[in-house]
Amino acid sequence: MSERIGRGSVLEERYRRWLRLLPAPYRAEREEEMVSAFMEGAQRGRAGHDDQRPRLLEIASVAALALRLRLGGPGSTxxxxxxxxxxxxxxxxxxxxxxxxxxxxxxxxxxxxxxxxxxxxxxxxxxxxxxxxxxxxxxxxxxxxxxxxxxxxxxxxxxxxxxxxxxxxxxxxxxxxxxxxxxxxxxxxxxxxxxxxxxxxxxxxxxxxxxxxxxxxxxxxxxxxxxxxxxxxxxxxxxxxxxxxxxxxxxxxxxxxxxxxxxxxxxxxxxxxxxxxxxxxxxxxxxxxxxxxxxxxxxxxxxxxxxxxxxxxxxxxxxxxxxxxxxxxxxxxxxxxxxxxxxxxxxxxxxxxxxxxxxxxxxx
Amino acid sequence: MTEPAFLVLTALVDEPRHGYGIAQEVERLSGGRVQLKIGTLYGVLDRLAADGCVEADREEVRQGRLRRYYRLTDEGARALEEEAVRLADNARRAVERLRLRQAGGPA
Incomplete structure (x- = not known):
């Protein structure tokens, strides 16, 4: 289990792929801590992943954040x-x-x-x-x-x-x-x-x-x-x-x-x-x-x-x-x-x- | 103030916490009812930081992963207290009226 969700795991790679929805400046600032928070949850069995894939609600939350940032939310360029x-x-x-x-x-x-x-x-x-x-x-x-x-x-x-x-x-x-x-x-x-x-x-x-x-x-x-x-x-x-x-x-x-x-x-x-x-x-x-x-x-x-x-x-x-x-x-x-x-x-x-x-x- | 924002501020009252620590504490505070997704959590943190209610405290690297801790500001504590008083007042009034209703008084 820990190998499957450890550093550089498929789950992490897939989550990082979804984070690409976020604007580049925001990602440069936040990506590592967001990945860290997500993977910590995954390691402790929090319901945000399905072994190899981030769950839909987790992806939706990233998409909603990306949309808000791209449309003038706090922290946007x-x-x-x-x-x-x-x-x-x-x-x-x-x-x-x-x-x-x-x-x-x-x-x-x-x-x-x-x-x-x-x-x-x-x-x-x-x-x-x-x-x-x-x-x-x-x-x-x-x-x-x-x-x-x-x-x-x-x-x-x-x-x-x-x-x-x-x-x-x-x-x-x-x-x-x-x-x-x-x-x-x-x-x-x-x-x-x-x-x-x-x-x-x-x-x-x-x-x-x-x-x-x-x-x-x-x-x-x-x-x-x-x-x-x-x-x-x-x-x-x-x-x-x-x-x-x-x-x-x-x-x-x-x-x-x-x-x-x-x-x-x-x-x-x-x-x-x-x-x-x-x-x-x-x-x-x-x-x-x-x-x-x-x-x-x-x-x-x-x-x-x-x-x-x-x-x-x-x-x-x-x-x-x-x-x-x-x-x-x-x-x-x-x-x-x-x-x-x-x-x-x-x-x-x-x-x-x-x-x-x-x-x-x-x-x- | 939204419920997630209220819970995030409450989670930071006793000590600075990092992203997952906040999510965990919010889940505990709400009795498991509110499970903040990471995108939602960071949206809330951005909003609270923009309002001056929270700020970055320190960074740590644990097992090769970055943890950024956030702390409650004085402004955030004030905002949380005002909201808590408002909610408590509302709850008190609701309870008073329910008691009156149960006692057969005016509905």
């Missing part, structure tokens, strides 16, 4: 702190965006289901008979995304746990109420790509606001503004989309010229426009393109990755004309945005922390 800040900003930006989308969906639900049939020029009607379970399910599925607003509100009031629960519900519940039609593998891939941006927002929220993360509490006035603006934008968009849609259906306005505009107010289009706005903000900020905008640029770069995948995954490949052209344009804009933001972010990281691969206190 300035670069890791910047990464952590970027992930938290990604969560915040993502929540602002999905709150706007929640406002849009809720506004559309009111326009579609909440207004008497003959109040709109062409009699917009929703699916399902009024008061039928199907109608209730659809209305709820359109209103549940308002939980993104609950998540945003909770986060800016310093309640990340509530925010995480609300965001997860906002992501999952609509698909429970109205399951996606994924009968073919290609449909499943398209659907998975389309939900990626929201999934990444929830993940950023879950891992960015860990126990050691700085509290995100904002002053009440700023918090209210941050919450009200995206909801108002979403509701306004829903009114514009609803009225234009009604006019097109009534024949007042021709459909073709509006097709392009349509493609920029659906979720992939809005993602593109929103990320473009953030990129312009980052470039236009005083001191840009490095210091003050760095966490925001990195955050937007994080959000651009799933946005690109979502655009590629839902690309109307066979389409020509306006639809094909706008989808290709969106993809090109997203790629340009991604490259620009990544460059700003990498420059900021280098400027912030030349010691990413160095031990603090040791030269070069």
């Amino acid at each position: 300035p670069g890791s702190s910047l990464c952590g800040e970027a992930v938290r900003r990604a969560a915040l930006l993502g929540l602002v965006f999905w709150t706007m989308v929640g406002g849009l969906y809720a506004g559309q639900a009111v326009l579609t289901y909440g207004i008497p049939v003959d109040a709109l020029p062409d009699g917009v009607m929703g699916i399902g008979d009024p008061e039928s379970p199907e109608r209730v399910r659809l209305v709820l599925a359109d209103l549940v995304p308002l939980l993104w607003a609950v998540a945003l509100g909770a986060l800016v009031h310093g309640r990340p746990r509530t925010a995480k629960a609300a965001a997860t519900a906002a992501l999952v519940v609509p698909y429970v109420l109205v399951p996606p039609l994924v009968s073919w593998q290609v449909d499943a891939v398209r659907w998975a790509c389309s939900v990626l941006p929201a999934v990444v927002t929830v993940l950023a929220l879950a891992i960015g606001f860990h126990r050691d993360a700085p509290p995100p509490r904002l002053p009440a006035r700023r918090a209210l503004l941050l919450l009200a603006l995206p909801i108002a934008a979403g509701v306004l968009l829903s009114v514009v989309v609803g009225v234009l849609g009604a006019m097109v259906r009534a024949g007042t306005v021709p459909a073709r010229p509006l097709m392009s505009a349509w493609m920029w107010v659906d979720t992939p289009g809005l993602t593109c426009v929103s990320l473009l706005a953030v990129t312009v903000w980052c470039l236009a900020r005083p001191g840009a393109p490095v210091k003050p905008a760095a966490p925001v640029a990195l955050a937007a770069a994080i959000l651009t990755v799933p946005a690109v995948l979502a655009r590629v995954g839902t690309m109307p490949w066979g389409a020509t004309g306006v639809i094909g052209l706008n989808a290709t344009l969106q993809l090109a804009v997203l790629l340009a945005i991604g490259i620009t933001l990544a460059l700003i972010g990498v420059r900021a990281l280098r400027a912030e922390d030349g010691s990413l691969t160095e031990v603090p206190g040791q030269p070069g």
Whole structure:
């Protein structure tokens, strides 16, 4: 037994391999004492190993520590702190965006289901008979995304746990109420790509606001503004989309010229426009393109990755004309945005922390 | 203060301890209920060190392995005492109310 778990044993080697998850400077400081503590436990029969392998909970604790250190926990480098800040900003930006989308969906639900049939020029009607379970399910599925607003509100009031629960519900519940039609593998891939941006927002929220993360509490006035603006934008968009849609259906306005505009107010289009706005903000900020905008640029770069995948995954490949052209344009804009933001972010990281691969206190 | 942090500080009250020594003492203090994994233990120690509640005491090499000992600081002792008083107050109030309930008083 002692040979199997002694110095240089397979167990020690495997534990050291897991410790490589930790940032190099932290490992240089702590690896030996962590190995020592772990192996002492192993020699005394503590439940942290399985003769030759560290147990899952032991590995999970190392992984959780690594994640916290890489996202700005105590003992992390300035670069890791910047990464952590970027992930938290990604969560915040993502929540602002999905709150706007929640406002849009809720506004559309009111326009579609909440207004008497003959109040709109062409009699917009929703699916399902009024008061039928199907109608209730659809209305709820359109209103549940308002939980993104609950998540945003909770986060800016310093309640990340509530925010995480609300965001997860906002992501999952609509698909429970109205399951996606994924009968073919290609449909499943398209659907998975389309939900990626929201999934990444929830993940950023879950891992960015860990126990050691700085509290995100904002002053009440700023918090209210941050919450009200995206909801108002979403509701306004829903009114514009609803009225234009009604006019097109009534024949007042021709459909073709509006097709392009349509493609920029659906979720992939809005993602593109929103990320473009953030990129312009980052470039236009005083001191840009490095210091003050760095966490925001990195955050937007994080959000651009799933946005690109979502655009590629839902690309109307066979389409020509306006639809094909706008989808290709969106993809090109997203790629340009991604490259620009990544460059700003990498420059900021280098400027912030030349010691990413160095031990603090040791030269070069 | 989290329970692991509370127990780690308590484990360091009587003497400086090294990583495994702390984990062992925490297990003993909690009657075997809290078994700190090494990654968790060092996360807690980092947090407590950042708050000035613990600090490195000394290093020893035993059988070719490094042991770094940690000690409780005055700041840590103060924080632990405040938390212990708060928990004891809560526990006392809970016990008082339970006694009242058992005696048939207001629930």
